[in-house]
Amino acid sequence: xxxxxxxxxxxxxxxxxxxxxxxxxxxxxxxxxxAMMWIGLAVAWDxxxxxxGYLNFGHGAFFGLGAYTTAVLMMRGHWPFALxxxxxxxxxxxxxxxxxxxxxxxxxxxxAIATWALARAVQQLALVLEFTGxxxxxxxxxxxxxxxxxxxxxxxxxxxxxxLWILLEHSAFGLKLQAIREDEEGAMAxxxxxxxxxxxxxxxxxxxxxxxxxxxxxxxxFIDPASVLGDLVTDQSxxxxxxxxxxxxVGPAVGAVLIYAFKTFFWAYLSEYQVLYLxxxxxxxxxxxxxxxxxxxxxxxxxxxxEAPRSPEPAxxxxxxxxxxxx
Amino acid sequence: xxxxxxxxxxxxxxxxGGVYITVALGFSLAFGVKHIIDFAVGEWIMLGAFLGxxxxxxxxxxxxxxxxxxxxxxxxxxYAIQPVIHRAVSGRRGNPVLMGLxxxxxxxxxxxxxxxxxxxFFSHSIPSVMSARSWFLEAGGLFVTVPAIxxxxxxxxxGITAVLHWVLRHTDFGLAVRALAQNxxxxxxxxxxxxxxxxxxYGIHVGVSAMTGVVIGSIFSISAQMGGDYTILAFFxxxxxxxxxxxxxxxxxxxxxxVQSLFLVYGNPSYTLLAVFAILYLILLVSPRGLFAxxx
Numbered sequence: 241x242x243x244x245x246x247x248x249x250x251x252x253x254x255x256x257x258x259x260x261x262x263x264x265x266x267x268x269x270x271x272x273x274x275a276m277m278w279i280g281l282a283v284a285w286d287x288x289x290x291x292x293g294y295l296n297f298g299h300g301a302f303f304g305l306g307a308y309t310t311a312v313l314m315m316r317g318h319w320p321f322a323l324x325x326x327x328x329x330x331x332x333x334x335x336x337x338x339x340x341x342x343x344x345x346x347x348x349x350x351x352a353i354a355t356w357a358l359a360r361a362v363q364q365l366a367l368v369l370e371f372t373g374x375x376x377x378x379x380x381x382x383x384x385x386x387x388x389x390x391x392x393x394x395x396x397x398x399x400x401x402x403x404l405w406i407l408l409e410h411s412a413f414g415l416k417l418q419a420i421r422e423d424e425e426g427a428m429a430x431x432x433x434x435x436x437x438x439x440x441x442x443x444x445x446x447x448x449x450x451x452x453x454x455x456x457x458x459x460x461x462f463i464d465p466a467s468v469l470g471d472l473v474t475d476q477s478x479x480x481x482x483x484x485x486x487x488x489x490v491g492p493a494v495g496a497v498l499i500y501a502f503k504t505f506f507w508a509y510l511s512e513y514q515v516l517y518l519x520x521x522x523x524x525x526x527x528x529x530x531x532x533x534x535x536x537x538x539x540x541x542x543x544x545x546x547e548a549p550r551s552p553e554p555a556x557x558x559x560x561x562x563x564x565x566x567x
Numbered sequence: 568x569x570x571x572x573x574x575x576x577x578x579x580x581x582x583x584g585g586v587y588i589t590v591a592l593g594f595s596l597a598f599g600v601k602h603i604i605d606f607a608v609g610e611w612i613m614l615g616a617f618l619g620x621x622x623x624x625x626x627x628x629x630x631x632x633x634x635x636x637x638x639x640x641x642x643x644x645x646y647a648i649q650p651v652i653h654r655a656v657s658g659r660r661g662n663p664v665l666m667g668l669x670x671x672x673x674x675x676x677x678x679x680x681x682x683x684x685x686x687x688f689f690s691h692s693i694p695s696v697m698s699a700r701s702w703f704l705e706a707g708g709l710f711v712t713v714p715a716i717x718x719x720x721x722x723x724x725x726g727i728t729a730v731l732h733w734v735l736r737h738t739d740f741g742l743a744v745r746a747l748a749q750n751x752x753x754x755x756x757x758x759x760x761x762x763x764x765x766x767x768x769y770g771i772h773v774g775v776s777a778m779t780g781v782v783i784g785s786i787f788s789i790s791a792q793m794g795g796d797y798t799i800l801a802f803f804x805x806x807x808x809x810x811x812x813x814x815x816x817x818x819x820x821x822x823x824x825x826v827q828s829l830f831l832v833y834g835n836p837s838y839t840l841l842a843v844f845a846i847l848y849l850i851l852l853v854s855p856r857g858l859f860a861x862x863x
Binding site for chain 2: 345527529
């Protein structure tokens with residue numbers, strides 16, 4: 241089973257690697273490049289959201305932070321792209337530490353609220369600061385080589401996926417995260433330090449987002465607060481992970497591909513109804529929570545079916561924190 | 568110097584802080600009882616405001632007279648939605664509370680999208696007879712203007728808070744709500760219908776928020792994008808107060824109103840949100856469970 245999964249991952253990686261050799265269509269290349277970016281973002285979100293059970297509703301802020309850091313360092317500081325990109329990742333990780341320190345000590349509700357508010361504050365900051373160009377955004381030097389960005393994205397997302405796979409599925413770290421998700425006090429009793437581990441997971445989740453943001457900025461060559469710091473990055477990452485299957489790596493990746501494909505078709509054919517897309521995103525999130533708590537991947541692996549018929553007795557009103565009182 | 572502006576700034580802050588109480592009150596109640604973080608709170612405010620706007624256009628009545636209608640309609644909506652939220656939070660996932668969060672997050676997106684589709688991107692206002700009036704006070708060389716509609720908003724907020732306080736403290740329903748918030752199992756054993764009470768609580772939350780939207784519409788303006796701003800206000804107030812600690816809400820709301828209006832007069836308005844955020848961050852660092860350390 242494990243070997244076949246590695247095989248599938250390898251096949252997928254190779255298929256993605258040869259796509260640019262098969263097509264000269266730059267639109268198709270662009271779509272696949274962005275799809276890979278979303279895979280990276282959704283999988284990274286799931287480190288904290290799915291594995292650790294702490295919902296980051298400010299994922300877009302870290303993406304935007306990476307994009308802006310890269311843009312500012314390249315344009316104002318004349319740094320080379322690779323260095324600026326790395327700096328974007330580092331800054332996103334540092335921001336996670338700063339934001340996580342007060343909020344990750346508390347219950348998940350505070351964290352969800354704080355990250356959502358943080359995203360708004362960061363967007364506001366980019367709007368009022370001078371060196372970010374304010375509402376006008378920033379232009380980066382055009383580097384019009386779709387193949388370069390395709391392979392860069394492919395390499396980065398592959399690295400992100402493999403690193404997360406090793407850390408989350410094949411090391412004690414992933415188990416620690418899941419222990420915290422299932423029972424934080426129990427994890428503490430076993431000698432784990434939940435706050436430290438949660439901050440590590442937060443950093444692990446935001447550094448990829450920052451790096452992908454940096455690549456996106458250089459690739460698209462124009463960023464402004466609405467595009468890279470708007471709500472859509474967060475909204476999509478959340479819906480991709482929830483719809484695909486929380487707490488797995490393959491689920492968010494599958495969710496990312498499906499949701500992004502849907503979005504591309506939707507915006508291509510129904511571009512005048514773009515706000516409808518929000519309704520659909522929201523409905524998909526809400527319905528997946530109610531009907532597909534384990535996501536699409538749960539359906540495929542049969543986990544979803546086992547859990548579907550819930551609460552047979554009408555009196556089942558127990559909040560989860562009281563459930564542990566029952567023997 | 569600018570100190571002559573101080574009384575006006577303080578008054579504005581208190582009056583607007585009053586409205587923030589009602590922005591956060593239902594939200595705090597829903598969290599205290601059901602442990603639901605309602606990301607859609609701002610969207611309920613938006614929807615209520617637009618119902619008020621259309622009802623006013625239709626009936627020609629003063630928006631303040633329409634408040635009970637808006638309350639009734641949205642209490643029914645909240646009552647009807649609660650069972651779905653309950654289903655979302657009673658799944659078998661490790662942390663079902665978080666699934667409720669994701670659910671209301673989706674709800675927020677869907678309502679916002681629907682609002683933008685139906686209501687468009689334009690701003691409106693819901694003028695009341697009080698909107699144009701104001702009083703001018705002078706004492707000891709200091710002047711303040713009291714806009715009538717803001718005073719009405721303040722009185723409305725205090726009134727709602729007082730009614731809610733009375734209901735929670737002095738009625739059987741209030742007793743049941745408090746019992747539920749304390750211990751769901753024990754409350755169930757005492758014969759409290761947790762499901763029905765929860766539905767009422769969520770209904771009241773949605774109803775109060777929607778009604779507040781109408782008041783906001785007659786003070787400021789309304790648009791389909793307004794929801795997020797008020798959601799964040801509700802978050803700020805509730806986190807400052809301590810999550811689920813209802814008695815802290817008014818003080819936190821006044822503090823927020825004061826900070827905002829002082830910043831507007833003495834600071835740079837575009838940094839207001841950032842200043843509020845910085846204050847919130849510091850408070851979370853020093854006293855994670857709110858100003859009074861009474862949060863959950």
